[in-house]
């Protein structure tokens with residue numbers, strides 16, 4: 001295993017950081033404060049090529065490998081991009097576009113992928129329901145054939161990009177009596193009759209990423225909007241786990257490095273008792289703990305990315321460890337980053353409070369820490 005990034009990857013990483021600092025970061029604080037999605041930044045991510053980075057060139061992407069794609073996400077965080085925008089990008093690209101690209105028909109790919117890769121269309125993925133989160137097989141949204149249509153009934157909850165999405169990849173039961181094997185995936189366009197999205201939920205963090213409920217009331221979509229075959233939805237959703245545990249987590253790990261850099265600079269500049277606070281052992285320890293998180297988390301997410309590039313089947317134990325580590329073990333160092341800044345750390349201007357709020361999601365979204373522990377213990 002080669003642990004070094006190639007020269008091309010390192011050059012690209014620099015470009016991503018430069019681009020993000022210039023084009024995206026100056027807009028982040030405002031959108032986080034207003035809890036407003038930044039359409040302009042999303043469009044610029046598309047123009048730069050981030051939204052479709054791993055997709056083939058003939059579909060408007062750049063054909064990048066998974067490690068490079070993960071590195072790009074890391075660099076967005078490292079540049080200081082807020083967790084809201086990077087979450088919206090992650091859901092759009094890895095949970096929606098990639099699934100349609102991998103499992104969709106030629107017609108679906110031609111129709112949607114280039115527009116998703118450019119950001120002309122915004123995508124979302126709806127699996128979680130008001131009554132079914134961790135227990136995916138317990139979803140109750142139904143899809144039934146009626147003539148030349150599928151008719152969907154039910155509701156989804158906590159859907160990233162729900163209020164702004166142009167198209168949604170929605171999981172529903174085509175066989176209500178089956179558990180996982182009864183789940184199928186469908187493309188629902190935002191103007192489909194019987195579809196509506198709820199108002200954006202007021203959240204603790206990732207505020208610039210709109211999250212909402214989705215409602216399907218006799219929602220009619222064409223038969224050809226089924227993605228893959230009937231009953232294949234659960235496996236399709238599970239295949240996004242590799243992305244979820246690499247490129248989707250990467251911006252958060254990069255953001256921790258960003259918070260560490262800010263904290264180290266602040267510790268050298270802030271004096272108390274006649275000395276920079278960086279001189280105090282307790283402060284050095286906080287910085288060391290942040291660095292330990294960044295180094296370990298990087299090893300975990302890049303290993304999953306590298307395995308995917310090698311075409312190796314996902315190691316579920318490693319994936320659960322990575323998710324658990326980034327989700328749970330980020331809490332202490334992100335807390336330390338706030339504390340290190342004292343009262344300023346509690347104020348928006350210093351950014352670490354936003355980072356602290358955004359980070360909290362990683363132990364919940366895409367599978368909670370308890371579920372990761374269940375997977376780890378089961379596989380042991």
Ligand SMILES: Cc1cc2nc3c(=O)[nH]c(=O)nc-3n(C[C@H](O)[C@H](O)[C@H](O)COP(=O)(O)OP(=O)(O)OC[C@H]3O[C@@H](n4cnc5c(N)ncnc54)[C@H](O)[C@@H]3O)c2cc1C
Nearest residue numbers: 125126127128132133134158159160364365366367368370
């Ligand atoms: C900001 C945000 C964005 C999201 N984006 C999306 C999205 O785009 N698409 C989507 O489909 N979903 C999305 N989600 C949903 C997310 O994946 C779920 O919230 C998550 O899977 C947990 O489900 P739940 O909220 O229903 O919690 P529950 O499953 O009800 O869990 C509640 C608590 O019980 C624990 N628990 C549950 N089962 C067990 C068990 N067997 N053993 C031990 N403990 C258990 C959980 O760990 C948790 O602590 C998002 C959520 C948030 C907050």
